[in-house]
Amino acid sequence: MSIQGNTNIDLSGATWRRAGEGAGNDSVEVALLADGHVGMRNGNDPEGPVLIFTPAEWAAFTAGVQDGEFDRPR
Incomplete structure (x- = not known):
């Protein structure tokens, strides 16, 4: 279980997926x-x-990711 603010979020039944293949x-x-x-x-x-x-x-x-906000400088 994880707690955000005063809200309990149950992670016990979560299905985790890889977001992508990194280096x-x-x-x-x-x-x-x-x-x-x-x-x-x-x-x-x-x-x-x-x-x-x-x-x-x-x-x-995700909008920031799509806009390149987090890309490393070249």
Whole structure:
């Protein structure tokens, strides 16, 4: 279970999917959770911490990814 604010988010039934194949051994996994929340974790450490995004936060994050906001400078 993960706690965001005062809301309990149950991760026990989450289905984790790899977000993409990264370089080397890097991996990120995401899971669609109750009420539209999205969980993100390090696929190499599945028992480690989980970031929980609200639907609005996830939409802003993925829009930033699509716009190249997080790309490394060349």
